[in-house]
Amino acid sequence: MNRKIYDCQAGCPVESTLQIISGKWKSVIVYHLLDGTKRFNDLQKLMSDCSRRMLSLQLKELLADGVISKEVYPTVPVKTTYSLTEFGQTLEPVIAAMEQWGVMYNQLKSSEVKNTQAS
Amino acid sequence: MNRKIYDCQAGCPVESTLQIISGKWKSVIVYHLLDGTKRFNDLQKLMSDCSRRMLSLQLKELLADGVISKEVYPTVPVKTTYSLTEFGQTLEPVIAAMEQWGVMYNQLKSSEVKNTQAS
């Protein structure tokens, strides 16, 4: 896990942010958790391209970075839930900006399909 | 170059955004280009942890995605400049959010150092 993307002391803020959310699935996880507490399988279903293993790893890193918290209910089939910590909540503007841009981008793509631009 | 992170049709907007800026250095490049047109070496200096090879690759992808544009001046030592396209400019809110969060995060980290919290 090579977290050191940039070693300029307290350097480029964009890179600092990246250190927290640059994992392949991290921002997506945060995105879904902004919606509320979720169980492992809930997340799995929301991110079907992310394997259970990957999901597990990314959650572990987010946990280590204090972005999310985990609650384990020792019921018979174990139940665990993940939520954003207060710290994690501060990422909301970042994720929201990504979401908004994504919406715009999706529309753009679908309209490009219709136009089938000939040169 | 596996760009398909999510294949849900026009799916999760956060993932769509990620498809464009998820490269290890892409958002940093965009961040620096928001500041104005830059030459290859300028970028290289601003991102000293990014090898020439990586910079080149990431620029190529951003170019392919229409985020940046490239101008080549056929002078004797070739000179090339990179700028954001109009499309690339639309990423500004996303990058700005990342930057702001990064600034906050950097401050948070440096204040934690001072407190040396003993449990």
Place this chain on the structure above:
DNA sequence: CCGAATCCGCATTGATACTG
């Protein structure tokens, strides 16, 4: 100066099976 091409080690990730 910009960047493509090749070589190659290492980290990331997937598949599959297993556990409490």
Place this chain on the structure above:
DNA sequence: CAGTATCAATGCGGATTCGG
């Protein structure tokens, strides 16, 4: 249900070299 363990495959990314 919520993970972990192990193994194998892929691909990222560095170093170096060459070209325009």
